[in-house]
Structure formats: C-alpha cells, structure tokens
Amino acid sequence: MTNSIGELSDADVILLTGSNTSEQHPVIAGKILDAVRKGAKLLIFDPRIIHLTSFAHMHLRQKPGTDIVWINALMKVIIDEDLLDREFVNSRTEGFEELSRSLENYSLERAAEICGIEASDLREAARIFAMADKASIVYCMGITQHVFGTRNVLALANLALLTGNVGRLSTGVNPLRGQNNVQGACDVGALPNVLTGYQKVDDDVARGNFESAYGKKLPSKPGLTLIEIMNACLEGKIKFLYIMGENPMITEPDLKHVEEALSAVDFLVVQDIFLTETARLAHVVLPGSCWAEKDGTFTNTERRVQRIRKAIDPPGDARLDWQIICDIAKAFGSDYFEYSSAEEIFDEIAKLTPSYSGMSYQRLSTQGLQWPCPSVDHPGTVYLHETGFARGKGLFSVVEYDPESQKLEEHYPFVLMTGRVGFQYHSGTMSRRSRALAREVPEAYVEISPQDAARLGISDRDKVKVVSPNGELTVRAFVTERVRPGEIFIPFHFSEAPANILINSRELDPQSKITSMKFCPARIEKA
Amino acid sequence: MSDKNLDFSYTTVPTICPYCGTGCGMLLEVIGGKISGVLPMKGHPVSDGCLCLKGWTAHEFVSSPDRLARALVGKDGDFKEVGYTEAVALVADAMRETVENHGPDSCAFVASARCTNEENYLMSKLARFAVGTNNIDHCARL
Numbered sequence: 148m149t150n151s152i153g154e155l156s157d158a159d160v161i162l163l164t165g166s167n168t169s170e171q172h173p174v175i176a177g178k179i180l181d182a183v184r185k186g187a188k189l190l191i192f193d194p195r196i197i198h199l200t201s202f203a204h205m206h207l208r209q210k211p212g213t214d215i216v217w218i219n220a221l222m223k224v225i226i227d228e229d230l231l232d233r234e235f236v237n238s239r240t241e242g243f244e245e246l247s248r249s250l251e252n253y254s255l256e257r258a259a260e261i262c263g264i265e266a267s268d269l270r271e272a273a274r275i276f277a278m279a280d281k282a283s284i285v286y287c288m289g290i291t292q293h294v295f296g297t298r299n300v301l302a303l304a305n306l307a308l309l310t311g312n313v314g315r316l317s318t319g320v321n322p323l324r325g326q327n328n329v330q331g332a333c334d335v336g337a338l339p340n341v342l343t344g345y346q347k348v349d350d351d352v353a354r355g356n357f358e359s360a361y362g363k364k365l366p367s368k369p370g371l372t373l374i375e376i377m378n379a380c381l382e383g384k385i386k387f388l389y390i391m392g393e394n395p396m397i398t399e400p401d402l403k404h405v406e407e408a409l410s411a412v413d414f415l416v417v418q419d420i421f422l423t424e425t426a427r428l429a430h431v432v433l434p435g436s437c438w439a440e441k442d443g444t445f446t447n448t449e450r451r452v453q454r455i456r457k458a459i460d461p462p463g464d465a466r467l468d469w470q471i472i473c474d475i476a477k478a479f480g481s482d483y484f485e486y487s488s489a490e491e492i493f494d495e496i497a498k499l500t501p502s503y504s505g506m507s508y509q510r511l512s513t514q515g516l517q518w519p520c521p522s523v524d525h526p527g528t529v530y531l532h533e534t535g536f537a538r539g540k541g542l543f544s545v546v547e548y549d550p551e552s553q554k555l556e557e558h559y560p561f562v563l564m565t566g567r568v569g570f571q572y573h574s575g576t577m578s579r580r581s582r583a584l585a586r587e588v589p590e591a592y593v594e595i596s597p598q599d600a601a602r603l604g605i606s607d608r609d610k611v612k613v614v615s616p617n618g619e620l621t622v623r624a625f626v627t628e629r630v631r632p633g634e635i636f637i638p639f640h641f642s643e644a645p646a647n648i649l650i651n652s653r654e655l656d657p658q659s660k661i662t663s664m665k666f667c668p669a670r671i672e673k674a
Numbered sequence: 675m676s677d678k679n680l681d682f683s684y685t686t687v688p689t690i691c692p693y694c695g696t697g698c699g700m701l702l703e704v705i706g707g708k709i710s711g712v713l714p715m716k717g718h719p720v721s722d723g724c725l726c727l728k729g730w731t732a733h734e735f736v737s738s739p740d741r742l743a744r745a746l747v748g749k750d751g752d753f754k755e756v757g758y759t760e761a762v763a764l765v766a767d768a769m770r771e772t773v774e775n776h777g778p779d780s781c782a783f784v785a786s787a788r789c790t791n792e793e794n795y796l797m798s799k800l801a802r803f804a805v806g807t808n809n810i811d812h813c814a815r816l
C-alpha cells in the first residue's frame with residue numbers, strides 16, 4: 148500500500164475493486180465501514196455482490212476482464228469535464244499529453260457496452276471520485292490475477308495521478324496483500340530478480356554490496372519465477388527443488404501440470420508443518436515450525452514490519468525454519484550461516500537493505516515500523532510519495548484494452564472466477580484444521596445465477612460438473628444472485644475439489660507472470 | 675494426583691496474526707506451556723483490539739494431531755521416519771551433487787509468504803550465495 152490502513156477511515160471517497168474485503172481482510176473492511184459511517188462515499192467495482200456492496204454508494208458491476216475499459220472511461224469523463232487536479236498533473240507528473248490524446252476519441256457509450264456499466268453510472272462515479280478531496284483506491288487479486296494484471300494496476304495509478312490522489316493522507320493506490328507475509332517475502336528478496344529491498348540482481352552496485360558482505364560473487368542473471376520453475380522441472384532443467392511452507396498443489400494454477408512438474412524433479416524437498424498435498428510428492432520432508440513457535444518479523448500490507456514472538460516449542464523433531472536452512476547450508480559446506488537468533492539475521496537484513504536500515508528488534512517492539520525507515524532516528528513512513536516518486540515524476544502510462552482478453556471459447560460459455568471465502572485461508576492447510584473455521588464452510592461449491600440454473604435445470608445444492616479447457620471438477624451448486632448470468636465463482640481452498648485444476652498456466656502476464664485466475668472459460672453440466 | 679504436579683503458569687505473548695496481510699496484533703495465551711487462546715491487542719496501530727474470526731481461532735491448528743514431528747523420506751508415496759540430521763545430510767548431498775553435475779541453475783527454491791522475513795532472507799541467501807542461482811520465488815502472485 149502507498150498509504151496506511153488506518154488512514155482509510157478518514158477518506159472522503161474509497162474506490163474498491165477486486166477485493167472481497169470483508170472476507171479476506173475483515174479488519175480492513177472495518178476501517179472502510181468506519182469511513183462510510185463518517186460520510187465517505189464507497190464506490191465498488193466488482194462483478195459479484197459482496198458483503199460491502201450493501202454499504203456502497205454505488206456498486207458498478209463490470210463484466211470480468213474489462214477493468215481497463217471502465218478505468219479509462221472514468222478518466223475520459225474527468226478530462227472532458229475538467230475535473231482533474233491540474234496543479235498536481237503539471238508539477239508532479241509527466242506523460243499527461245499522451246494519455247489525454249489516447250482518450251480523445253474514446254466513446255463512453257462504447258465503453259459502457261463493453262464493460263457492462265451504464266454510461267451515466269460511469270459519469271457519476273467519475274465525478275464523485277474526482278471531486279473528492281481525499282480519494283483512496285483499494286484493490287486486490289481481482290485486479291492483479293489477470294494476464295493483463297500489470298496493466299490494470301497501471302490504469303488505476305493513472306486515475307490516482309490524474310486526480311492528485313497520491314502522497315497525501317487517506318489517498319493512494321492500495322493493494323491488499325493476501326497472505327500474512329507476502330510483503331515481507333518480497334521485501335527480503337524471495338524473488339528471482341531482486342535482492343533485499345528490491346535492489347536488482349543485475350545492478351552491479353547493489354549486488355556489489357552483497358558480494359562484499361558475503362565475500363563471494365553472486366549470479367547477476369535474474370532467475371525463474373514460480374510458474375517458470377514448474378515448466379523448467381517438466382523440461383528436465385530443474386533437478387533439485389526445495390519448497391518451504393508453500394502448497395503449490397492447491398494454490399497454483401493448472402494443478403495437473405504442477406503435479407507432473409513436481410514428480411519430474413530428481414530431488415524434491417518440502418519443509419512444512421503438515422504433510423500437505425505437495426509434501427506427499429517429496430523425497431525428503433522436513434518438519435518446520437509455525438508462527439507461534441518462533442521469533443521473527445512479518446511485514447504487513449501497509450509496509451509495517453512487526454515482531455512475532457515464540458510462545459511454545461515446536462513438536463518432536465520439528466525445528467525452526469531458519470535453523471533448518473542454516474543446517475542444510477552448513478552440511479552443504481557453506482560459511483556465513485552461523486546465527487544464534489532470529490534477531491541476528493534481522494540485523495544482517497537491516498544492514499543490507501536501505502529501507503530497513505533504521506530498524507532493530509528493540510525499535511519494532513509492539514508497534515512495528517513502516518518502511519522506508521532509513522536511519523535509527525527515522526520514525527518510519529506512513530504514506531509514500533509525499534514529495535516525489537522513485538523516478539522523480541509520476542509517469543502516466545497509456546493503457547489500452549485488448550478485446551482478446553474477454554474472449555470465451557466455443558463450448559465454454561461461462562466466465563469462471565476463482566476466489567476465497569472468509570472462513571478459509573489459502574490452501575486450507577491451517578484453516579481447515581481449525582474446528583471453528585472448518586465447520587462454517589466445509590466444502591467447495593460453485594455460485595451460479597438463478598437464471599442460468601433454471602435454464603440448465605440445476606437446483607440449489609445439486610452436484611454439478613464444471614468443465615474448462617483445462618480440466619473438470621464436481622461440486623455442489625449454490626444458486627445465488629451474487630453472480631450474474633454467464634458468470635460463475637468457485638473458492639479454491641479445498642483439496643478434494645481444487646478449483647485451480649481448471650485454470651491454465653500457459654498464458655501469463657508478461658511482467659508479473661501471473662496467470663488469469665479471474666477469467667477462465669467454462670461450462671456447467673449436471674453431474 | 676495432587677495439584678502440585680500440575681503446571682498452571684499463565685503468560686501472554688505479544689505477536690501478530692498469521693493469516694492475512696492486515697497484520698493484526700494479538701496476544702497468545704499460554705497455560706502450562708500450551709497455547710490456550712488468543713486475545714486481541716489493544717493499542718495496536720492496525721487493529722487496536724479487533725480481530726476477525728480467523729484471528730480469534732489462529733491458535734487452533736497449532737496443536738493439530740496432524741503436525742509433522744519427524745523428518746520423512748519418501749519413495750513412491752510411502753514415507754519412512756528418519757532422524758533430523760540424516761534428513762539434512764540427504765538434502766545437502768543431493769544439492770551438492772546437482773550443482774556439481776548440472777550447475778547451480780538446475781536448482782530452484784520456493785520460499786514462503788507464511789514464513790518470517792528472516793527465513794525468507796536465508797532461503798534467498800541459500801539460493802544466491804551458497805548455491806549460486808537466482809531461481810528463487812514464492813507465491814506472491816497468488
């Protein structure tokens with residue numbers, strides 16, 4: 148997030164899209180409701196009815212895959228009606244001329260036709276957003292999990308720049324991170340192209356700092372992303388694979404492909420707290436520990452680095468995950484893996500990472516610190532871009548809609564969206580072992596509109612087969628107005644009915660390498 | 675049995691919810707060395723005394739009987755328990771052989787959005803520094 152969670156409750160307008168916040172980030176949904184209670188206007192762009200839509204000033208139901216169309220339509224209205232923040236655009240951005248030229252011949256009526264939102268509603272939403280003093284954009288996987296996800300995000304950034312909603316309290320472009328420490332895993336360099344703090348591996352100066360700290364040359368060519376790793380396993384290029392605390396056999400798209408890939412490697416190591424679907428394929432399974440058993444830090448979606456603390460010992464032979472890594476490194480013959488505590492590792496991260504360098508366990512205490520925090524007397528950063536952007540000026544990017552992105556295949560007339568429910572979490576390895584959570588939503592289902600259900604002769608709770616070009620799955624039907632005719636929705640947490648079996652992993656977003664989990668052609672048959 | 679053999683010691687340990695990226699503050703209640711519950715943390719900058727149902731029940735999976743307590747060696751779906759040190763040696767040997775025979779880029783590492791910053795950092799250090807490959811990622815995209 149460019150801004151902080153608490154700031155949301157003071158926004159005048161919140162534009163929420165692609166996030167089922169009450170289910171996935173309930174406490175953040177609470178802040179959004181606080182804002183609504185104080186008079187903020189909530190604009191929700193989502194194909195489905197979600198809990199928050201009943202509190203929204205406007206619920207605009209775009210057709211799946213048409214986000215760029217409605218975002219550009221809002222900007223078209225804002226420019227035509229001169230509702231933009233001229234001063235901000237002039238002093239803080241570049242590329243406005245190109246953006247404005249690209250929208251000159253844009254027809255609102257045509258946009259309305261493509262995205263399925265009335266032109267008058269697009270106009271009203273644009274006015275509400277542009278006239279707000281403090282407007283905050285909040286989004287989640289509904290925006291990013293597309294083959295054009297990166298362009299969706301750029302389009303949202305355009306909207307914020309155009310209206311000057313960046314670099315001030317209660318504004319910004321705010322992605323909500325799914326898992327507890329996705330932000331941190333990225334921050335500390337668990338990515339193929341960057342070291343800690345997003346320092347690029349092919350930047351000689353940044354890499355040089357690590358090389359002198361470690362006393363060894365490091366590889367400068369960016370590595371493979373997860374989906375590329377899976378492909379490389381199948382091609383026989385990856386022979387040794389070490390997976391810690393992830394269950395790609397549920398969470399990754401195209402499960403058949405994942406299983407083939409994991410079975411193809413010569414040596415698969417899985418380190419986890421349960422014998423997950425992924426661990427079952429391993430040659431060696433190492434017993435790791437869970438968060439209640441360790442000291443360390445997590446970084447939340449608003450960049451707040453926070454301490455977790457050991458409460459109990461791990462069971463039996465299970466070890467702290469960092470100790471296992473060190474033991475393997477040492478047995479491999481590597482130096483520089485002697486640590487006596489998690490704190491020592493954190494201090495090393497802080498030394499190598501400019502945005503973390505002012506942090507220490509002592510300073511984090513119970514409140515944490517938000518990066519960037521470059522020095523020991525720096526209070527941390529509540530919101531980003533107050534005076535400038537990393538590259539100087541904010542750059543508008545011309546983002547055009549590609550009609551290909553909305554194409555269905557013959558025999559697959561439905562758009563399938565996959566997602567989550569509030570009582571389950573990710574692959575379900577933890578939440579499904581919680582009694583209280585598991586009983587709420589014990590099994591998978593497919594949401595289907597009453598019109599489609601009637602047409603296909605399907606009743607509520609009937610078993611149905613969902614078929615995509617990639618695979619098929621049998622689940623119960625949940626007949627509901629939450630989805631519109633032509634659209635269906637399945638939560639992916641359930642290993643006995645893993646929705647990701649339906650998703651293909653061949654087409655990826657060229658930058659983020661994300662595949663489309665929110666737009667999959669499918670059909671439904673009675674089972 | 676008399677009460678004096680029982681451990682009724684009670685403490686709370688401040689920590690952060692393990693589920694979503696909101697990062698709510700919580701206190702783990704520990705009675706006699708076992709986690710008995712979760713309390714919301716008042717004064718926490720994000721959650722200030724709030725938790726959702728997932729947070730309130732975050733301790734439940736910790737003591738699940740399914741927890742892995744031994745290292746396992748698997749062959750065609752069958753698993754055999756082995757000592758921890760032996761398992762570590764097997765992994766290190768396989769890694770070394772792979773690097774020697776096929777080069778560092780024939781190894782890949784998947785870190786975790788559920789693990790700590792410290793652990794993810796070490797996984798990256800293992801890949802980049804010990805082995806010499808940038809083939810490291812996690813499920814950020816999901």
Ligand code: SF4
Nearest residue numbers: 691693694698726729
């Ligand atoms: S309590 Fe709920 S909202 Fe807060 S971090 Fe945990 S899962 Fe997320």
